[in-house]
Amino acid sequence: MTEARPCRPRGTVLDLTTPRAIFLNGPCGACSFRGEGLNIATPSPSVRSPAWRKGSTRRLGVAAAIAGGLFCAVGLVVQARWHTRDISTSLARPALAAGAGRSAAGWILAGGVLLALAAGRASRTGRTIETSKRQAERPARSEGALKEEKQLLQSILDSMSDGVVAANLQGEFILFNPAAEAIVGLGPGGKGPQEWTERYGVYLPDATTPYPPERLPLARAIRGESVDGDIQFLRHAGAPDGVWLRVSARPIRDEDGALRGGVVVFSDMSERRRAEQRINDLNQALRHRGEELEATNKELETFSYSVSHDLRAPLRHISGFVDLLRQRSGEAVDDTSRHYLHTLAESARRMGALIDDLLVFSRMGRSAMRIVRVDLGALVEDVRRELQHDSRGRTIEWRIAPLPPVEGDPAMLRLVLANLLSNAVKYTRPRDPARIEIGAETRNGDTVVCVRDNGVGFDMEYKDKLFGVFQRLHSTEQFEGTGIGLANVRRIVRRHGGRTWAEGEVDRGAAFYFSLPRCKEDPT
């Protein structure tokens, strides 16, 4: 880029054989694009390219110059060889798309690349030819620079992932970069905007309504309008799955502001669109699951409510009337009958306890948690004091190590400790002295609490059953209980993001562990 001065488009580039591209030029260069036959350029005086003169280059590439914040540029390919004479003839041909204006320039900001396109035309065909001739014959002044610029622009157009398509006022394509062809799945064609919708299978975002040809962004740009971020869907024989495009368009005007054509830049949004669709589907599914969950929760609530109310009532009646019967029959009842009555009452009482436990368990799973810093040591002390009532007359050695503070729901954690400690007290009943140790350590950042006893232990074969609902490893005669305690422990710890596990051996004690995620802040 040797020229740093601002420049205006001056020359004309025409593709004379096929209406594929016309191009621009500025002081830096000009060329046409991709014609099958002869491509011609009429460079401005500042453009020099031996390639042009020699006609030996297949592609001149793209030239661009950005100087002082202004641009002038142009890209083109000149294919095949050409001679001055050819140029003249060719140029003479269609007064070419050229019109009366002198030049037009458009720019597109795409993919972060400022691509400057300048299209210019001589005001009179004759002059154009003359100029072209003259210029073509003149030796280039800075051939190397021009070549470089052209190659740069061409590389940009060729390598950018966005499609760039320009058309003149007649709706003839004057630019159709490789990305455009790749994205659309079809090259340039069709006789103007009226045929584009059908040829390229353009649809509105509903993917079913054909795009009104007059509203196509390029058609609007040719009428002088700008379009930003239009979404359209393309589906045709070459792209059976369809392509989603995001399209922006600008009119191309010459230096006097006269309309020259339009240019569109578009990107392939299909992947993004599919990703969005996937996200939408997932969201939908998630919402659905959420609603289901909510419904299930509601059902569960209703269920536990009816358990709470309706199941308890008949139990109360059984127990009540058995008692009344006992009172009424008094001593008249024989031992067997008395035993039956006792069993009836006891069963009702036990079922009441089971229902209560089940309700607590259900509540532990759904009630809101109130997470605060909890002093485990104080909780343990509290629970131990409560248990003294159950352990009256027994010798229990408590070994309680200092316990770290944790974060959790105090009422729930209290229930965890109450279950583990009361189990320890219960299952050490045959021991004298009973020994219960409580300790904690940090593993991988988690606080792991252990409650160990020298009680009757358990067979590790059944360790998976320990934490199940109503699962028991001992008969009620041996050790009373409903089998909900450890299920509660597991549920609570899990809700805190921790784990529960146990080790034991028959007659040699047991150790129950639970982990809690680390406290977020240090105590101050």
Add this chain to the structure above:
Amino acid sequence: MNDLGRILLAEDDPNDVELTLTALAQNRLANEVVVARDGAEALEFLQGRGRFAGRSGEQPAVVLLDIKMPKVDGLEVLRRIRQDPKLRAIPVVMLTSSREEKDVVESYHLGVNAYVVKPVDFREFIDAVKTLGLFWGVLNQPPPGSVRRAP
């Protein structure tokens, strides 16, 4: 012993009615118990409507309300009692099977005087009913306008 206040028992389950009345009777507290079989009937009694039209104007010393009842449930009865200027002062005790926190919370929110969960064990149930009868029917000084009879 003080005079015994009239008790309105709103309870739809005949077994519960029988057990409650028995419990009261065993403690000689049952001589002035009115039983309503659902919430609507309880309100009719309190407002002197329906089959209670023209009854004497005195109000019970306490209303024992079950929560889950046909037609009008206990919470609704409580709400209407508290909204009615003529009834709002009457002591109301929930006597229910429900331990559900939302029932407890809502009852207190509506201004209940006490909330008692019916114990499954009959002896405990008798104790609870006896305590209630003694406290609300005898010990507690009800608002003016309620009935007191010698037991």
